[in-house]
Amino acid sequence: MSKFNQVSCGNCGLDNICLPRGLSQQEINSISEVVKAKKTLQRGEFLYHEGDNFRGILAIKSGSAKLVACDQHGNEHILNILLPGELLGFDGLSDEKHSCAAIALETTSFCLLPADSMEELFQNVPSMTRELFRHSGEKMVEDKNQLILSKRPAEERLAYFLISLSERLKRRGFSASEFKLSLSRQEIGNHLGLALETVSRLLKKFQDDGLILVQNRFITIINLQALRNLLQLSDSD
Amino acid sequence: MSKFNQVSCGNCGLDNICLPRGLSQQEINSISEVVKAKKTLQRGEFLYHEGDNFRGILAIKSGSAKLVACDQHGNEHILNILLPGELLGFDGLSDEKHSCAAIALETTSFCLLPADSMEELFQNVPSMTRELFRHSGEKMVEDKNQLILSKRPAEERLAYFLISLSERLKRRGFSASEFKLSLSRQEIGNHLGLALETVSRLLKKFQDDGLILVQNRFITIINLQALRNLLQLSDSD
DNA sequence: CGTATTATTGACTCCATTCAAAGATAGTGG
DNA sequence: CCACTATCTTTGAATGGAGTCAATAATACG
Numbered sequence: 126m127s128k129f130n131q132v133s134c135g136n137c138g139l140d141n142i143c144l145p146r147g148l149s150q151q152e153i154n155s156i157s158e159v160v161k162a163k164k165t166l167q168r169g170e171f172l173y174h175e176g177d178n179f180r181g182i183l184a185i186k187s188g189s190a191k192l193v194a195c196d197q198h199g200n201e202h203i204l205n206i207l208l209p210g211e212l213l214g215f216d217g218l219s220d221e222k223h224s225c226a227a228i229a230l231e232t233t234s235f236c237l238l239p240a241d242s243m244e245e246l247f248q249n250v251p252s253m254t255r256e257l258f259r260h261s262g263e264k265m266v267e268d269k270n271q272l273i274l275s276k277r278p279a280e281e282r283l284a285y286f287l288i289s290l291s292e293r294l295k296r297r298g299f300s301a302s303e304f305k306l307s308l309s310r311q312e313i314g315n316h317l318g319l320a321l322e323t324v325s326r327l328l329k330k331f332q333d334d335g336l337i338l339v340q341n342r343f344i345t346i347i348n349l350q351a352l353r354n355l356l357q358l359s360d361s362d
Numbered sequence: 363m364s365k366f367n368q369v370s371c372g373n374c375g376l377d378n379i380c381l382p383r384g385l386s387q388q389e390i391n392s393i394s395e396v397v398k399a400k401k402t403l404q405r406g407e408f409l410y411h412e413g414d415n416f417r418g419i420l421a422i423k424s425g426s427a428k429l430v431a432c433d434q435h436g437n438e439h440i441l442n443i444l445l446p447g448e449l450l451g452f453d454g455l456s457d458e459k460h461s462c463a464a465i466a467l468e469t470t471s472f473c474l475l476p477a478d479s480m481e482e483l484f485q486n487v488p489s490m491t492r493e494l495f496r497h498s499g500e501k502m503v504e505d506k507n508q509l510i511l512s513k514r515p516a517e518e519r520l521a522y523f524l525i526s527l528s529e530r531l532k533r534r535g536f537s538a539s540e541f542k543l544s545l546s547r548q549e550i551g552n553h554l555g556l557a558l559e560t561v562s563r564l565l566k567k568f569q570d571d572g573l574i575l576v577q578n579r580f581i582t583i584i585n586l587q588a589l590r591n592l593l594q595l596s597d598s599d
Numbered sequence: 600c601g602t603a604t605t606a607t608t609g610a611c612t613c614c615a616t617t618c619a620a621a622g623a624t625a626g627t628g629g
Numbered sequence: 630c631c632a633c634t635a636t637c638t639t640t641g642a643a644t645g646g647a648g649t650c651a652a653t654a655a656t657a658c659g
Binding site: 216218262 | 453492498593
Binding site for chain 1: 646647648649655656657
């Protein structure tokens with residue numbers, strides 16, 4: 126739970142996606158001095174729990190994670206899926222306690238920008254502060270897109286999920302057309318606000334329509350344009 | 363569109379809600395030096411448009427506003443309602459362009475923390491930076507709550523909307539039990555992802571059940587506890 | 600190989616939407 | 630001040646999309 130190692134943001138490979146994005150070499154060095162790499166987690170292990178004290182902003186180095194919140198009924202809600210280079214932990218910024226849990230979806234490693242070094246960095250590396258706000262703003266825009274999506278029919282939600290996952294994987298150097306879902310139908314449904322049976326039926330429908338190929342959790346995107354059209358052509362409200 | 367005046371955060375009355383919250387007198391003075399007050403807008407006027415260049419973080423001084431995004435179908439989505447002391451403009455942080463519009467719901471005045479003075483403030487007033495992140499984190503938690511809510515039945519969504527509005531008004535010194543909605547049924551429905559007819563029917567139902575009194579857009583909360591119970595007692599998924 | 604978990608598929612149900620029409624309210628100009 | 634109009638709201642009836650329940654099938658795991 127507390128084995129940290131020094132890390133160098135300069136030769137990480139995610140430097141164009143992660144926090145150092147757009148910073149000078151000198152600024153990256155300043156960050157590297159305080160950023161810690163944490164040891165690898167296995168599927169199901171927690172990056173942090175709901176209620177944990179805020180210890181800083183995390184960055185996924187490899188693997189993936191889900192951000193999970195519990196409502197007053199005790200139901201879990203998968204709010205976000207996090208891929209390499211993405212920052213998380215913002216849910217602990219407001220009152221020093223995390224309001225969500227972050228759980229590894231596969232073997233996952235991550236870095237930590239410790240909370241107690243943040244004020245110092247604000248003063249010394251203002252462009253990092255700006256960059257951190259930029260990331261935070263991106264998260265908000267994503268959340269807003271998800272909120273808009275939540276009012277759309279099931280088909281669009283699932284199409285958007287697949288397209289968005291494909292694009293994000295591509296930006297990280299993975300295949301955009303073939304990938305393995307690290308989520309069960311249940312989890313996809315939970316994330317999109319659908320019953321797991323609906324997810325199953327729609328994946329089948331997409332396959333029958335020649336848009337994708339489904340083999341268990343492996344997805345092959347056959348006709349990306351047609352998938353995109355599902356988002357564009359449907360009626361408004 | 364560009365008449366700014368100097369303003370003093372120290373004697374604003376919203377200092378325990380707005381950005382200066384928790385800062386020292388000296389720090390508040392530093393902020394006041396760069397924060398501008400902008401002249402009052404009428405209902406329907408824009409605080410900023412979608413696509414506008416990011417010019418800074420805004421704070422509602424009086425009145426209220428709605429944050430509106432357009433999807434690819436051209437439909438408008440009311441993402442948030444903003445009350446006095448709340449910050450907005452975060453949707454412009456990520457790429458220097460606003461991805462939403464902010465529109466006054468009534469006669470409304472607001473302040474501006476200009477973008478070009480932000481990096482300077484990061485260096486000079488790190489605790490303000492921390493506070494700004496805190497606000498940003500609060501927004502995210504609110505967005506996540508809204509996302510969770512979007513999966514719940516219509517009755518719960520509307521109950522939550524009323525309770526949350528009541529609580530936020532109370533914190534600002536307004537009555538928690540009697541208030542005027544600055545939104546039409548249409549707008550409430552849009553915000554909650556419901557048809558306007560559903561909003562109308564549910565308001566009637568709440569009234570018939572003795573939870574609230576509805577007179578046009580005036581709402582009186584009669585039985586807050588029963589309203590809260592709607593959120594607690596219903597089934598899970 | 601057997602067991603537990605996960606996924607598929609069908610039938611039925613229901614909540615919320617849509618369509619439609621009437622009623623109320625607010626704003627405007629004569 | 631009242632009439633007129635545009636907008637907003639209420640209410641009813643019918644429809645449909647997605648959920649629930651249930652049973653079977655496939656996959657992963659020890």
